Amino acid sequence: MPSWVVLGPGDDAAVIRPVRGTFDVLTTDAQVEGVHFDRRFVPAGAIGHRALAVNLSDLAAMGASPRAALLSLALPATLEVAAFDRMLDGLLALAATHGVTLVGGNITHTPGPLMLDVTAIGAVRPRRLLTRTGARPGDEVYVTGTLGDAASGLQQLQEASRTGAAFPGGSGVERYLRPEPRVRAGMLLGRNRAASSCMDVSDGLADCVRQVAEASGVGITLDASAIPVTKDVRDWQERMGRDALEPALSGGDDYELFFTSRPAHRGRFRTVCQQLGDLPITRIGVVTRARDLLLKDEHGTRALPAGYEHFR
Amino acid sequence: MPSWVVLGPGDDAAVIRPVRGTFDVLTTDAQVEGVHFDRRFVPAGAIGHRALAVNLSDLAAMGASPRAALLSLALPATLEVAAFDRMLDGLLALAATHGVTLVGGNITHTPGPLMLDVTAIGAVRPRRLLTRTGARPGDEVYVTGTLGDAASGLQQLQEASRTGAAFPGGSGVERYLRPEPRVRAGMLLGRNRAASSCMDVSDGLADCVRQVAEASGVGITLDASAIPVTKDVRDWQERMGRDALEPALSGGDDYELFFTSRPAHRGRFRTVCQQLGDLPITRIGVVTRARDLLLKDEHGTRALPAGYEHFR
Numbered sequence: 001m002p003s004w005v006v007l008g009p010g011d012d013a014a015v016i017r018p019v020r021g022t023f024d025v026l027t028t029d030a031q032v033e034g035v036h037f038d039r040r041f042v043p044a045g046a047i048g049h050r051a052l053a054v055n056l057s058d059l060a061a062m063g064a065s066p067r068a069a070l071l072s073l074a075l076p077a078t079l080e081v082a083a084f085d086r087m088l089d090g091l092l093a094l095a096a097t098h099g100v101t102l103v104g105g106n107i108t109h110t111p112g113p114l115m116l117d118v119t120a121i122g123a124v125r126p127r128r129l130l131t132r133t134g135a136r137p138g139d140e141v142y143v144t145g146t147l148g149d150a151a152s153g154l155q156q157l158q159e160a161s162r163t164g165a166a167f168p169g170g171s172g173v174e175r176y177l178r179p180e181p182r183v184r185a186g187m188l189l190g191r192n193r194a195a196s197s198c199m200d201v202s203d204g205l206a207d208c209v210r211q212v213a214e215a216s217g218v219g220i221t222l223d224a225s226a227i228p229v230t231k232d233v234r235d236w237q238e239r240m241g242r243d244a245l246e247p248a249l250s251g252g253d254d255y256e257l258f259f260t261s262r263p264a265h266r267g268r269f270r271t272v273c274q275q276l277g278d279l280p281i282t283r284i285g286v287v288t289r290a291r292d293l294l295l296k297d298e299h300g301t302r303a304l305p306a307g308y309e310h311f312r
Numbered sequence: 313m314p315s316w317v318v319l320g321p322g323d324d325a326a327v328i329r330p331v332r333g334t335f336d337v338l339t340t341d342a343q344v345e346g347v348h349f350d351r352r353f354v355p356a357g358a359i360g361h362r363a364l365a366v367n368l369s370d371l372a373a374m375g376a377s378p379r380a381a382l383l384s385l386a387l388p389a390t391l392e393v394a395a396f397d398r399m400l401d402g403l404l405a406l407a408a409t410h411g412v413t414l415v416g417g418n419i420t421h422t423p424g425p426l427m428l429d430v431t432a433i434g435a436v437r438p439r440r441l442l443t444r445t446g447a448r449p450g451d452e453v454y455v456t457g458t459l460g461d462a463a464s465g466l467q468q469l470q471e472a473s474r475t476g477a478a479f480p481g482g483s484g485v486e487r488y489l490r491p492e493p494r495v496r497a498g499m500l501l502g503r504n505r506a507a508s509s510c511m512d513v514s515d516g517l518a519d520c521v522r523q524v525a526e527a528s529g530v531g532i533t534l535d536a537s538a539i540p541v542t543k544d545v546r547d548w549q550e551r552m553g554r555d556a557l558e559p560a561l562s563g564g565d566d567y568e569l570f571f572t573s574r575p576a577h578r579g580r581f582r583t584v585c586q587q588l589g590d591l592p593i594t595r596i597g598v599v600t601r602a603r604d605l606l607l608k609d610e611h612g613t614r615a616l617p618a619g620y621e622h623f624r
Contacts, residue, residue, distance in 0.1 A: 006441070007443060011445075011527070012371075012373035012510075013338055013339035013373070015338075015374065015436070015441060017336075018330035018335075023318055023327045023330075024328050024330055025325045025327050026327075026415065026416060026433065027326065028382045028429070030384050032386055032420055034423045035422060035423070061324035062325050062327065068338070070339075072341075072429045072431075103338065104339065104340065105340060106429075108344055108348070109347060110344050111344075111425060112422065112425045113423060113424045115422070117340070117384045117418075119384075119431040126318075131323050133323075200324055
């Protein structure tokens with residue numbers, strides 16, 4: 001245990017020492033079998049990984065440095081000990097990657113589905129905090145990485161599960177099973193004060209556009225041709241006779257960062273890109289005074305599809 | 313929202329300002345329908361109350377002052393909106409009593425039972441922190457309030473549910489439905505440095521004895537005649553042909569505080585009792601060097617019954 005963990009698991013509660021001059025950043029997110037994952041095609045290790053990843057992604061979106069996590073588990077009798085161990089290993093491996101300490105938790109049995117509820121705690125200096133509320137007209141809209149991979153990976157897994165085919169590999173499937181929370185990107189955006197607003201892409205790009213625009217009191221126009229979608233995803237969507245942008249706009253589970261940045265801060269933005277290395281960052285739109293949510297493509301400009309909830 | 317809540321619900325995570333010079337105390341505890349409560353006889357308001365109470369009780373056992381909570385809910389389709397509202401009202405009423413702010417959370421639907429997972433965050437000054445590890449031979453063993461009330465209240469509710477009788481009232485039932493976490497007692501014990509160890513009585517007295525003795529590397533001998541059990545509980549147990557001490561030793565859900573105190577610190581202890589007012593504190597045993605867990609009664613001294621898990 002690191003020195004700032006005063007008391008880890010084993011007492012009535014965990015005790016940690018806050019980082020001087022920082023705020024505590026707190027988030028909780030649950031993964032329920034049959035809602036957020038399907039044990040028939042999500043391996044136990046990936047279940048554990050995802051349960052922590054979705055929370056670290058929330059901390060990343062605040063510009064916070066992750067520190068500790070609490071794990072609350074509801075275990076059905078059907079969960080084997082070996083699967084339990086792999087689940088925990090998956091979670092702990094991701095925790096180790098990001099220097100996160102599991103300081104406590106709770107285990108109960110349940111007559112219902114497997115459920116993992118993680119609370120993650122991070123630290124952020126006041127001036128580095130990222131929120132959803134700071135987007136202003138004229139800001140540029142960006143997203144890290146590529147979008148739609150996880151949703152198309154999930155579709156491939158579901159398809160294989162339905163047809164009895166061998167489970168596919170590939171980057172989309174891997175992105176769905178083991179999303180990489182953009183912890184470093186979030187911290188660099190905060191540290192360099194390069195983003196005017198930020199949110200993680202958990203429920204699709206359209207949802208981000210709607211949430212950030214609403215929280216900031218602005219509109220956003222996306223450039224369809226700029227949205228970063230891999231050839232794999234485009235090919236898969238074409239094969240299934242669907243629009244190439246659908247998983248990016250309305251799919252979930254990408255856990256990239258969506259953010260806005262002032263044109264005047266392009267120097268800061270370039271610093272982030274340099275420090276970040278390989279992870280691409282793509283400009284996909286612009287913040288507008290008129291509070292419309294629009295998608296511009298070669299046919300013209302239309303209202304942005306309603307998003308994730310709509311498509312399910 | 314109080315001024316130390318930098319960001320409440322609505323962003324990717326909640327942000328709070330730690331109290332200068334304190335540790336963060338963090339705990340999470342889940343309540344699962346069919347495991348921790350039965351919706352047939354636990355009203356929705358009490359479900360919400362209990363979900364927070366069990367966590368505040370954990371903070372109390374650390375000597376911490378509660379500050380904030382996160383609520384993660386898994387809702388089955390069968391939960392009506394009115395019941396949801398009453399559940400939340402029950403939680404928020406208890407939060408208001410203890411000055412706790414609900415800063416965030418998560419809601420998901422579930423194909424399984426209703427589940428409420430609360431994470432509570434408190435603050436404690438380093439020298440006021442209470443743990444399970446500080447009991448030393450010669451320390452006196454104490455408990456707040458009375459024990460076995462909640463377990464006998466639950467038995468009465470179960471009995472009424474089985475027989476179709478009207479649901480009973482009474483203090484045991486009320487204690488089960490709306491336990492009062494001993495937040496003030498825990499804070500006073502910490503502030504006055506009056507306890508050498510502390511734990512909340514969530515799974516019965518025998519469990520506390522075992523846990524604190526193990527964590528501290530000591531033994532404990534309880535005086536059966538001193539264990540505070542109300543006449544109501546004794547009468548109920550007698551009517552059911554059971555031992556009067558069983559619900560105290562092996563029942564759960566009392567949420568009193570179990571603690572040890574050095575004889576040399578009796579002055580501090582008296583200060584706590586004076587400041588605490590009405591809540592009785594009873595001396596029920598002694599800490600021993602020999603690592604045995606014993607119960608002394610008029611027939612002699614015997615091994616302490618194994619506790620909660622054993623009886624279920």
